[in-house]
Amino acid sequence: MRTKVLAVFVVAALAATTAACSKKDDGGTTSTPLVVGSTLSLTGAFAATGIIHKVAGEAFIARLNANGGLLGRQVEWKVLDDQSDTAKVGQLYEQLISQDKVDAILGPYATPNILATMAVAERHGLVLPHHTAVLAPQLTYKCQFPGWSIGPTPNQFIPNLLFDALATLPQPPKKIAVLTSQSGSAAFVTNGFGNDKTGLLTIAAQRGIEVVVNAPYPPTISDWGSIAAQVAGAKPDLVINNGLGVDTVNALTAMKQLGYRPPMTFSLFPAPGPLLGLGADSAGVLSVSIFEPNAPLISKAGADAQAIIDDYKSRATTAKIPYTAFETQAAASWNAWQILAASIKGAGKVDHKAMCDWLHANPVDTTFSGRLTFDASKNNFWAPTLGIKQIQNGQWVMVWPSDRAAGTLTGPTAS
Amino acid sequence: MITLQAAVTGALVGGLYALMAAGLSATWGVLRVINLAHFGLILIGAYLTYQVATSWGLDPIATLLVSAPALFVAGALLQGAYDRLGVAGFNSLLMSFGLLIVIIQIATNIWTADFQRIAPELNRYATGGLPLGRLILPTPALIAFSFAVVLIGGGYIALQRTFVGRGMRAFAEDRNVAAAFGIDHRRLGLLLGGLSGVSAAVAGMVFALSNSITPTTPYEWFGTVFAVVILGGVGNLLGTLVAGVGIGVLSGLVSVIWSPSTEPFMLFLAVILALLLRPQGLFRTAGAQ
Numbered sequence: 199m200r201t202k203v204l205a206v207f208v209v210a211a212l213a214a215t216t217a218a219c220s221k222k223d224d225g226g227t228t229s230t231p232l233v234v235g236s237t238l239s240l241t242g243a244f245a246a247t248g249i250i251h252k253v254a255g256e257a258f259i260a261r262l263n264a265n266g267g268l269l270g271r272q273v274e275w276k277v278l279d280d281q282s283d284t285a286k287v288g289q290l291y292e293q294l295i296s297q298d299k300v301d302a303i304l305g306p307y308a309t310p311n312i313l314a315t316m317a318v319a320e321r322h323g324l325v326l327p328h329h330t331a332v333l334a335p336q337l338t339y340k341c342q343f344p345g346w347s348i349g350p351t352p353n354q355f356i357p358n359l360l361f362d363a364l365a366t367l368p369q370p371p372k373k374i375a376v377l378t379s380q381s382g383s384a385a386f387v388t389n390g391f392g393n394d395k396t397g398l399l400t401i402a403a404q405r406g407i408e409v410v411v412n413a414p415y416p417p418t419i420s421d422w423g424s425i426a427a428q429v430a431g432a433k434p435d436l437v438i439n440n441g442l443g444v445d446t447v448n449a450l451t452a453m454k455q456l457g458y459r460p461p462m463t464f465s466l467f468p469a470p471g472p473l474l475g476l477g478a479d480s481a482g483v484l485s486v487s488i489f490e491p492n493a494p495l496i497s498k499a500g501a502d503a504q505a506i507i508d509d510y511k512s513r514a515t516t517a518k519i520p521y522t523a524f525e526t527q528a529a530a531s532w533n534a535w536q537i538l539a540a541s542i543k544g545a546g547k548v549d550h551k552a553m554c555d556w557l558h559a560n561p562v563d564t565t566f567s568g569r570l571t572f573d574a575s576k577n578n579f580w581a582p583t584l585g586i587k588q589i590q591n592g593q594w595v596m597v598w599p600s601d602r603a604a605g606t607l608t609g610p611t612a613s
Numbered sequence: 614m615i616t617l618q619a620a621v622t623g624a625l626v627g628g629l630y631a632l633m634a635a636g637l638s639a640t641w642g643v644l645r646v647i648n649l650a651h652f653g654l655i656l657i658g659a660y661l662t663y664q665v666a667t668s669w670g671l672d673p674i675a676t677l678l679v680s681a682p683a684l685f686v687a688g689a690l691l692q693g694a695y696d697r698l699g700v701a702g703f704n705s706l707l708m709s710f711g712l713l714i715v716i717i718q719i720a721t722n723i724w725t726a727d728f729q730r731i732a733p734e735l736n737r738y739a740t741g742g743l744p745l746g747r748l749i750l751p752t753p754a755l756i757a758f759s760f761a762v763v764l765i766g767g768g769y770i771a772l773q774r775t776f777v778g779r780g781m782r783a784f785a786e787d788r789n790v791a792a793a794f795g796i797d798h799r800r801l802g803l804l805l806g807g808l809s810g811v812s813a814a815v816a817g818m819v820f821a822l823s824n825s826i827t828p829t830t831p832y833e834w835f836g837t838v839f840a841v842v843i844l845g846g847v848g849n850l851l852g853t854l855v856a857g858v859g860i861g862v863l864s865g866l867v868s869v870i871w872s873p874s875t876e877p878f879m880l881f882l883a884v885i886l887a888l889l890l891r892p893q894g895l896f897r898t899a900g901a902q
Contacts, residue, residue, distance in 0.1 A: 241721055419876075423619060427618040
């Protein structure tokens with residue numbers, strides 16, 4: 199009797215396991231989810247931006263699953279908090295790949311973390327779409343695919359983009375002050391990268407633009423008073439702050455305390471909300487962007503764009519993100535997810551070699567950056583869609599290049 | 614003129630460094646507690662200023678009516694806990710660092726990791742400046758310096774001339790002898806912890822006047838504030854003020870004459886030299902001052 203009961207129990211357990219593994223739903227699809235693993239900086243120094251990628255990713259997956267998922271499987275996202283600690287990132291991806299056996303991975307936030315992940319992805323031969331690493335020469339793994347591109351030489355592209363835009367003004371700036379954060383994510387724009395020493399300083403010289411202040415500063419700077427005094431004394435036509443986060447806010451505030459406001463200001467990678475928070479004091483400030491939710495650009499992005507932007511805004515509000523606009527970071531995140539989804543669909547299976555080959559052989563149509571193609575000889579960095587945006591009437595507006603502009607670049611703001 | 618302007622601005626900003634360092638220096642000198650959680654209290658002080666000013670439309674300086682009592686209680690409770698658990702010296706460094714991380718996480722949960730800043734229309738101090746001949750004294754830095762002079766000067770006078778102050782100095786000199794003369798170290802500790810919390814509230818308020826706040830900001834303060842404490846002499850309030858101003862001037866001058874990027878190098882070179890020549894700190898004589 200005991201043997202019979204045991205046999206029935208074993209058979210029932212096997213049946214249940216089998217059912218769990220291969221149960222068919224009404225649509226005839228398997229219910230085993232396709233799991234994507236990644237880390238994000240949900241706490242620590244990068245958390246303010248990490249949360250944007252979390253919200254964007256959740257919005258993407260909800261939309262993807264509502265449309266049937268991938269290969270008939272619902273997609274789940276296992277996201278771990280790397281605490282903005284680069285040392286933890288590689289270990290967490292190892293855990294996701296080796297222990298949790300995720301089907302695919304997506305990059306973390308911030309260049310140092312993405313570089314740490316790249317080594318793990320390469321070791322396991324996995325496709326690595328990522329949002330925000332733009333230093334193309336460092337990203338040498340052939341199956342890493344960027345969701346944000348400033349081309350193969352970002353140190354040249356950004357200064358030329360800016361100076362080209364400014365050259366269209368009736369009175370382009372002749373004297374500039376260059377304030378550079380000594381952060382690996384910003385200094386390359388001023389000084390060049392690696393053996394390529396071409397950067398903003400050399401390009402300005404080539405174009406006959408005089409650098410009247412060149413002030414590199416530590417990322418932990420707390421007193422902007424002395425820099426403000428130098429800039430106010432030199433009275434440049436344009437202040438270029440190749441900095442991050444709230445550097446430009448702090449610099450403009452310190453200058454205002456001295457009764458000075460630069461005629462024009464460029465901020466490389468600012469936190470977008472705080473600059474807008476300065477009100478009239480930040481009117482006319484310039485920066486770079488791959489997408490801004492301006493009506494003409496939304497319209498150009500296609501029928502789905504407005505719904506995506508609205509959904510993101512709703513989720514960002516719930517997540518208590520202060521600046522809820524769907525802009526560069528969220529767009530880069532969306533691109534990375536679309537690259538991953540396209541590679542799986544294109545390969546027809548979760549086979550990373552096939553996915554990588556497919557991406558090299560086929561373009562990916564993205565909602566916010568258009569059609570992307572990946573050339574391994576350029577480290578997969580596609581033709582940049584980066585443009586210049588400007589604060590106009592309290593909003594960021596894309597103003598350059600003209601084919602992606604939603605407004606007109608305006609010149610110096612009256613002090 | 615640019616150099617002079619940078620030096621003057623640096624001197625005034627030194628008031629903020631001194632305010633941040635005063636509470637840390639006092640508890641270290643008197644109670645032998647190296648309280649890294651003090652940086653967390655400054656952070657909470659900054660966030661309370663932001664929150665109260667934003668939610669109630671209160672003048673940012675007036676937010677001290679809320680933040681100072683709140684952080685007095687927090688500082689006293691913290692010191693009470695250290696005392697009850699017998700935490701001091703190197704242990705206090707480790708434990709208070711853990712507490713700082715907890716405070717940062719709590720701040721992240723409440724205010725998110727994003728940058729928060731008092732809206733310009735609620736903060737008339739942020740971009741103001743007081744002309745003095747051809748120089749301009751930035752308003753937030755001037756406020757920081759004024760608070761530093763009043764609080765630190767007041768604290769110094771209290772230490773010299775009141776019974777409680779003398780008790781604290783005696784306690785800092787020799788705990789056992791002070792206890793034999795009836796000095797209740799627990800009450801003194803609570804009071805000093807509370808006052809240290811008030812200094813954190815003031816430092817946080819001044820910081821929030823012209824800066825964006827994010828939960829990880831305290832890590833940026835470590836180097837400069839410790840330099841001020843060590844140069845000023847642990848437990849020496851006046852020394853803290855002088856060291857804060859000195860470091861501010863040095864930072865401003867180095868920034869203009871060489872480059873802002875050389876500022877940390879020159880600052881800590883000066884600290885190392887000062888410690889080699891006067892390991893007790895530039896101004897320390899003995900005990901709490």
